[in-house]
Amino acid sequence: MKIFIAVILIITSFSAIADSYDDDLKTLFELTGVKNNYASLNNVIINQMQTGFFQSAEQNIDAKSLTEEQRKQVGELLKSRFTDMINGYQAYIAEKMPYEAVESEIYMPLYKETYTHDEVKELVSFYSSPVGKKTIEFSQKIPEQAAKKSAEKYDSVISDYVKGEISKNISLVKDDMASKGIN
Numbered sequence: 485m486k487i488f489i490a491v492i493l494i495i496t497s498f499s500a501i502a503d504s505y506d507d508d509l510k511t512l513f514e515l516t517g518v519k520n521n522y523a524s525l526n527n528v529i530i531n532q533m534q535t536g537f538f539q540s541a542e543q544n545i546d547a548k549s550l551t552e553e554q555r556k557q558v559g560e561l562l563k564s565r566f567t568d569m570i571n572g573y574q575a576y577i578a579e580k581m582p583y584e585a586v587e588s589e590i591y592m593p594l595y596k597e598t599y600t601h602d603e604v605k606e607l608v609s610f611y612s613s614p615v616g617k618k619t620i621e622f623s624q625k626i627p628e629q630a631a632k633k634s635a636e637k638y639d640s641v642i643s644d645y646v647k648g649e650i651s652k653n654i655s656l657v658k659d660d661m662a663s664k665g666i667n
Contacts (some may be wrong), residue, residue, distance in 0.1 A: 528631075531568055573646070
């Protein structure tokens with residue numbers, strides 16, 4: 485019976501230590517702005533989508549034969565479709581790649597590969613200090629590593645979605661153009 489209780493206590497203490505490690509990492513992420521870096525990564529992707537969408541529109545929509553007014557209408561149609569596409573992307577990412585999943589699947593393993601729990605505690609203490617807060621402003625290497633790991637894990641998911649959305653929305657713009665008699 486004593487051995488059973490000892491085993492339960494050991495298992496419970498390991499679980500508490502793991503939870504504490506994760507909690508300390510989350511505190512460190514808050515202090516260092518990891519969540520903001522995740523949002524910045526998505527902004528980079530949105531900028532890439534914008535470039536791809538409008539390049540595809542330029543290649544697929546013949547604007548040479550359009551009047552200036554029709555070009556303006558097509559421009560508005562494209563802007564509207566792009567806005568819809570971005571809203572769809574953000575909903576898709578919230579479902580397929582929420583921050584919490586990226587935090588636990590990408591950021592936490594990266595930090596755990598580099599820092600022991602005691603070191604994370606020291607970092608939390610340091611980054612809570614005035615000098616630590618100042619240091620945060622100047623050093624941001626983790627987002628690059630997270631972007632690489634995220635790309636390895638999610639590029640195909642995002643790429644397939646973006647390609648489909650671009651194609652669908654260009655077709656919708658063409659349909660809108662046809663319905664408005666813009667050829």
